[in-house]
Each structure stands twice: as structure tokens, then as C-alpha cells.
Amino acid sequence: xxxxxxxxxxxxxxxxxxxxxxxxxxxxxxxxxxxxxxxxxxxxxxxxxxxxxxxxxxxxxxxxxxxxxxxxxxxxxxxxxxxxxxxxxxxxxxxxxxxxxxxxxxxxxxxxxxxxxxxxxxxxxxxxxxxxxxxxxxxxxxxxxxxxxxxxxxxxxxxxxxxxxxxxxxxxxxxxxxxxxxxxxxxxxxxxxxxxxxxxxxxxxxxxxxxxxxxxxxxxxxxxxxxxxxxxxxxxxxxxxxxxxxxxxxxxxxxxxxxxxxxxxxxxxxxxxxxxxxxxxxxxxxxxxxxxxxxxxxxxxxxxxxxxxxxxxxxxxxxxxxxxxxxxxxxxxxxxxxxxxxxxxxxxxxxxxxxxxxxxxxxxxxxxxxxxxxxxxxxxxxxxxxxxxxxxxxxxxxxxxxxxxxxxxxxxxxxxxxxxxxxxxxxxxxxxxxxxxxxxxxxxxxxxxxxxxxxxxxxxxxxxxxxxxxxxxxxxxxxxxxxxxxxxxxxxxxxxxxxxxxxxxxxxxxxxxxxxxxxxxxxxxxxxxxxxxxxxxxxxxxxx
Numbered sequence: 076x077x078x079x080x081x082x083x084x085x086x087x088x089x090x091x092x093x094x095x096x097x098x099x100x101x102x103x104x105x106x107x108x109x110x111x112x113x114x115x116x117x118x119x120x121x122x123x124x125x126x127x128x129x130x131x132x133x134x135x136x137x138x139x140x141x142x143x144x145x146x147x148x149x150x151x152x153x154x155x156x157x158x159x160x161x162x163x164x165x166x167x168x169x170x171x172x173x174x175x176x177x178x179x180x181x182x183x184x185x186x187x188x189x190x191x192x193x194x195x196x197x198x199x200x201x202x203x204x205x206x207x208x209x210x211x212x213x214x215x216x217x218x219x220x221x222x223x224x225x226x227x228x229x230x231x232x233x234x235x236x237x238x239x240x241x242x243x244x245x246x247x248x249x250x251x252x253x254x255x256x257x258x259x260x261x262x263x264x265x266x267x268x269x270x271x272x273x274x275x276x277x278x279x280x281x282x283x284x285x286x287x288x289x290x291x292x293x294x295x296x297x298x299x300x301x302x303x304x305x306x307x308x309x310x311x312x313x314x315x316x317x318x319x320x321x322x323x324x325x326x327x328x329x330x331x332x333x334x335x336x337x338x339x340x341x342x343x344x345x346x347x348x349x350x351x352x353x354x355x356x357x358x359x360x361x362x363x364x365x366x367x368x369x370x371x372x373x374x375x376x377x378x379x380x381x382x383x384x385x386x387x388x389x390x391x392x393x394x395x396x397x398x399x400x401x402x403x404x405x406x407x408x409x410x411x412x413x414x415x416x417x418x419x420x421x422x423x424x425x426x427x428x429x430x431x432x433x434x435x436x437x438x439x440x441x442x443x444x445x446x447x448x449x450x451x452x453x454x455x456x457x458x459x460x461x462x463x464x465x466x467x468x469x470x471x472x473x474x475x476x477x478x479x480x481x482x483x484x485x486x487x488x489x490x491x492x493x494x495x496x497x498x499x500x501x502x503x504x505x506x507x508x509x510x511x512x513x514x515x516x517x518x519x520x521x522x523x524x525x526x527x528x529x530x531x532x533x534x535x536x537x538x539x540x541x542x543x544x545x546x547x548x549x550x551x552x553x554x555x556x557x558x559x560x561x562x563x564x565x566x567x568x569x570x571x572x573x574x575x576x577x578x579x580x581x582x583x584x585x586x587x588x589x590x591x592x593x594x595x596x597x598x599x600x601x602x603x604x605x606x607x608x609x610x611x612x613x614x615x616x617x618x619x
Contacts, residue, residue, distance in 0.1 A: 079229035082192045084199070091200040095509035096617075097137045098525055099127060105471055105502035107479040122499040123459040124444065126478065128470035129505035131436040134463045135204040137505055140532035141539055142461065146208040147431035149215040150422055150443055152414055153201075156194040156223050194223060195230065201436065202234045207536075208434055209271035214241065214426050217267045218414065224265050235269040241276070243267050244380045246418060250389040266382070266422070278425045280375025284386075287376065291369045297351065302366040304354055307344075308335040315340040323359035338365070378425050388415025397440055399487045400480055401473070413439065419446035429456035438462035441474040444500065445481045452496040460500075475502055510617075517614045523561040526613075530558045530593050533617050546572075547584040555586035559594035560613065575599055575610060593617075 105126075127134045205215060215235070219227050224243070232240065244266040252260040270276035291301035308331040309316075316336030320328045331337050337344065344363075347353050352366045384392070393415040397403065419442050427433060427450075435443035447460040462478075464470040484495030510529065512518055517526065524543035531539035535551045546563050548556045564572030564582065572579060575594040580602075589607045597603060597610040 077229060079195070079226060079233060081195045083196045087196045087199045091132070091136070091203045094132055094136045094200070095511065096140070096529060097129075097133055097509050098506040098521070099125075099137055099503040100506050102128075102502045102504055105475055107475070107482060107499040107502075122501070124447075124478075124498065124500035125461045125503060126438070126441075126444070126470065126475050126500050127461070127463045127503045127505070128465075128467055129463070130465050131463045132201055132204070133505055135201065135208075135436055138461065138463075139204065139207060139538070140528035142432065142434070143207050143532055144210060144537040145432055145540075146434045146461075147210055147213045147428065148423065148426040149205055149209065149213070149434045149436075150218075150419060151205070151215070151435060151437045152218040152412075152439060153198060153437050154194070155220050156190060157220075158190060158222075191223070191226065195226060198227075198230060199234075202230065205434070205436065206234055206271070211272050212275045212277075214268060214270045214276050216422050216426070218246075218264060219267060220261070220264045224267070227267060231267065231269050235271070239270045239273045241268040241270050241273060242380050244382055246382045246387065247384050248390050250384050250391055266418075278378050279427075281378050281421070281424055282375050288369065294357070295354070297366070297368075299368050300370055302368045304364040305367045307337055307339075307363055307365055308332055309338050310335050312336060313338070320344070320363060322361070322363070323355050326360045328362055382418070382421060386417070387421045388417040390415075393418075393442070397442075397477065399489070400477055400485065400493075402486075402488045414442045416442055416446045416449060419443050420450050423447065423450045423458070427456075427458055429454065430458065431456075432459050432461070434461045436463040438464040438474050439469065441477040444474070444478040448478070448481050448496045448498045451498065462500075471502075475500070511614055515614060515618060517560075517617075521561070523558070523563050526560050527558055529617055530613075531556060534591055534593075534611075545584060547586070550586070554589040554591055554609075557583060557590060557592040557594075558613075559592065575603070575608075577602060580606065580608075 125138075127138070129137075209215065217227060217231070228240070228243075246264050246266055247262060248264050249260065249262040252262065254260075291303050293301045313336040316338065317330050318337065318341045319330060322328065339347065344353070347365065348363075353363045354366050355361050355363055388396075390412075393413045396416060397413050423431075423433065423446060433443065433447055438444070441462060441464075444460045444462050447458045450456060451458055462474060464474045478500055480493075480495075482495050482498045482500075485493050487493055508518060510518060510521065510526075527541070527543040527548050528539040531537070531541070531548050531551075534556050537551075539548070541549045546557045546559055548558055550556075559573050559575060559579065562572055564579065573595040575592055575596065576598045580592075580599060589609065591609045591611060593611045593613050593616060595613055597612070599606075599608070599610075603610055
């Protein structure tokens with residue numbers, strides 16, 4: 076299988092492991108939740124939606140302990156690396172090659188080799204972390220254009236597995252040609268789709284449009300309702316698919332058209348005719364077709380890989396949309412490359428269920444958060460979104476502001492009142508200091524519930540969904556996982572309950588099977604083995 080190599084690859088392959096764990100710190104004044112007329116509150120418990128401001132590499136690492144293995148759908152719209160962008164991702168990888176390529180604004184002077192190396196070095200650790208968020212039946216969708224689509228495919232083949240590639244959808248993003256194009260008008264982008272496990276991922280059918288439903292007619296007043304005529308002939312070989320048919324008018328049809336076969340056997344054909352499921356035309360002499368009733372077809376249609384702008388919006392529509400929501404002037408360049416909400420809704424319709432968790436780590440203008448609220452409003456779902464935006468100004472004044480207006484309602488640029496869709500979000504920033512201080516010790520201000528998430532993730536590789544109100548965090552794969560930390564036992568024992576001793580063990584919630592206990596020290600001696608305890612010392616076991 077082809078492999079992708081670039082300058083600096085060796086330095087970034089395991090870089091995600093070197094990124095320190097950080098805490099998420101809520102910012103109540105930027106959070107949004109309707110709790111009553113004219114009032115807002117921190118909404119972590121109510122809505123479940125998050126907007127995180129910070130470099131997405133560090134943000135993803137901070138989110139893993141809570142959300143690993145729980146995300147149904149990831150959508151990202153990373154920099155396209157066109158050479159005209161001003162993106163900066165300084166990942167501080169300790170390598171001379173990476174120090175040379177990373178942390179610099181992408182060159183604007185045409186095509187340069189180092190620009191592609193930088194892009195790949197930026198994308199690799201982020202995609203590795205994103206892979207860990209997906210459920211086994213989850214999928215990731217990546218917007219990209221021709222600048223990096225080839226290298227993106229190879230990169231994702233390596234991280235997600237070539238066998239898990241599903242498709243590349245083509246988004247017809249332009250509703251009119253670019254007359255200023257030097258060569259050809261570039262009218263499309265790609266949405267590259269990989270599943271976490273292709274054998275377990277299945278797309279949802281898309282809703283039928285009104286135009287599709289309107290194609291169903293009932294010219295013979297069949298009591299079963301409207302139907303659509305389906306060709307009886309097909310090109311796939313069928314051993315029983317060649318026979319003559321005599322129409323009601325007496326006309327003999329010798330067989331299917333050259334190079335094709337009837338879809339059903341002769342016996343099945345006449346069975347369908349007796350059930351009035353064959354249409355011969357108004358005169359009874361046409362080549363027969365099969366009546367497909369609207370009531371018999373699936374609730375939706377199979378998703379296709381060509382997405383016309385008429386169905387999912389264009390770049391012009393997306394700019395108008397965000398301008399109307401935020402009352403931006405026509406010449407505003409606050410955010411010039413948003414995606415249409417309908418495009419992200421198409422992805423949600425294909426890849427999410429009513430209660431799915433959706434992640435976007437290049438959130439930009441907040442289209443994904445908007446699309447989640449809109450899709451929930453349309454189908455009664457309870458999807459949750461996690462958005463990550465690096466730029467502090469964009470995160471607060473654009474990402475959060477847009478989602479807030481969509482949730483609460485707003486007055487658009489035309490002065491019209493637009494009703495809110497409901498919902499909200501908690502706005503967070505990354506802690507300035509990592510979970511561990513310069514001496515490798517757990518920061519003194521870290522709470523039990525916060526450390527519990529990291530312990531659970533370190534032990535299970537999955538996100539923590541418990542309540543963190545007991546030393547027993549939960550049971551995983553037949554073993555109980557405990558944490559002694561920060562006075563969880565109300566200072567009844569040695570070290571405020573942070574040290575494992577016989578008396579401490581005796582007051583812990585009971586579990587008959589194997590136990591893993593994280594604590595500052597173990598003073599149980601040989602008894603620990605007899606009790607089926609595997610001891611792991613904090614903080615060192617968490618730093619591995």
C-alpha cells in the first residue's frame with residue numbers, strides 16, 4: 076500500500092502523546108442557556124453543548140478523558156493550504172525540522188514544498204486524537220479542496236485505515252461560474268468520509284424532497300395510492316430474465332431490450348400483474364413497467380456522492396446566511412469561508428441519530444453548532460455538539476455569538492425577528508497551566524471530579540460518564556476502578572484519604588472482583604494482592 080512521507084513526519088507521529096493534559100475552565104459570561112425570561116446561566120448540565128476556545132490540539136487532549144469513544148459524527152473544515160491563508164498552528168514539537176516548518180504563517184508566495192510539510196505536520200496529530208473520539212459506529216467527514224485532497228486521503232488511510240474509506244462526496248459549491256478564473260472555474264470541493272469501522276457504520280437514508288414525492292402519480296386511481304413507474308428491464312444478468320410477454324392489447328413483446336434482462340422471472344411477473352402492480356400504459360400495449368407505490372418504498376433515499384448547491388447551499392448562500400444572523404455589512408471579511416448550514420445538516424442526516432454527539436474541532440463561524448440546533452428542531456432530536464475554535468476573537472464574537480442567537484432568537488440584518496431554536500452551550504477556555512505542574516505533581520487546585528476523568532481515561536481509554544461522587548468511579552471489563560484523592564473520604568484516614576491503607580480499603584464501596592486503585596501511596600502490603608488490588612500511584616501512573 077502506498078505510504079506518505081514528508082519532512083518532519085517522525086517528529087509528529089507520536090507528538091499527540093507529548094501534548095500535556097489541560098483542564099477546561101468555564102467562562103460563565105460567554106456561556107448561554109435559557110432558564111427563564113431574559114436570563115442566562117452556565118449550561119453544561121442543561122444543554123450538554125460545549126464551545127472551547129484554544130488550540131485544538133490541546134483542546135482535543137483535554138476533551139478526551141470525557142468524550143473518548145462517544146462521538147458519533149466528526150466534521151472538520153481545516154485550512155485548505157491554498158497558499159493564501161494566514162493560519163498559524165505552533166505545536167512546539169521538539170525537532171529542528173518541525174521548528175523550521177511549524178509555527179510560521181503559511182507562505183503566500185505561490186507553491187512551496189515546505190507549505191505542504193507544515194500542513195501535514197499540523198494535521199497528523201489532530202487526526203490521531205480525533206480517531207480516539209469516535210464510537211465504533213461513528214464516522215468523520217473532512218472538507219477539503221484540490222490543494223490537499225490527495226495527501227489527505229493518504230494521511231487518513233494511515234490513521235483510520237484504507238479499508239475504512241467510505242466515499243468522497245463532491246459539493247457543487249458555486250451557483251454561478253467564476254468569470255475571473257484564470258483557467259477553469261473551480262466549482263466544487265470535497266467532503267472526504269471515513270468510518271471508524273466500515274463494517275459497523277451505516278448511513279441513514281436521506282429524507283425525500285417534495286420534488287421527489289411529487290413524481291409519484293396515480294393515473295389509474297389505484298386504491299393503494301400514488302406510484303412511480305420502474306423499468307422492468309435491467310442490464311444485470313438474470314438467467315430467468317428473458318421471455319416473451321403478450322400485452323393486454325394482444326401485442327407480443329419478444330423480450331427485453333438488447334443487452335438487458337427482465338428483473339423478475341416470468342412466474343413472478345404474472346403474479347405482479349394479477350396484483351395490479353404492472354402498468355401497460357393507457358392503451359394496454361406499452362412495454363410493461365412495475366408500479367412502485369410511495370407507501371411501499373423506504374422512508375428515505377440512499378445518499379449520493381454528488382451534492383448540488385440547490386440541495387445543500389453554495390458559498391454565496393453561506394456568506395449571506397452568516398451576514399444576516401450577525402448583522403454584518405456586505406463588505407465584512409470577519410469570516411469569508413463559512414459553510415452553509417444545509418451542507419452540515421446533510422452530514423448530520425446521513426451520520427447521526429437523535430441523541431448523537433457531534434464534534435467539530437475547526438469550528439470557525441459555528442456552522443456545525445447552528446446545524447445541530449436546526450436539525451434537532453426539525454426532527455425532534457437531542458444531538459449535542461462540541462465546537463473548538465483557536466482564535467479568541469472569533470470564538471467569542473462569532474462562534475459563540477452565532478450559536479447564541481440561533482438558540483435564543485435574534486433580529487436579522489433586515490430588521491426581522493427570527494425565533495430561537497432553543498438549546499445553549501457552555502463556553503470554556505483551556506487552563507493556562509497543564510494538569511501536572513513543573514515538578515510532575517498534580518496541581519493543587521484540581522478537583523476530585525476533574526482528576527476522575529483522567530484516571531478513568533488512562534485506565535479504560537474511554538470517556539468518563541459517571542458522577543464522580545464516590546471513590547468507586549465505575550466497573551469496566553469486569554474490574555472496579557477506584558480513585559483516592561482530594562479528601563473524597565472526608566479526611567477519615569491517612570493523608571486525607573489519598574493513601575491506600577487497610578482502614579481506608581475497609582470503607583471503600585465493595586466489589587467482589589479485581590480492583591484497580593489509584594492513590595498517592597499503598598500501605599496495605601501483602602494484603603493488597605490477596606484482595607485482588609492492582610495499585611497505581613498518582614500522579615506517576617497518569618503521566619505514562
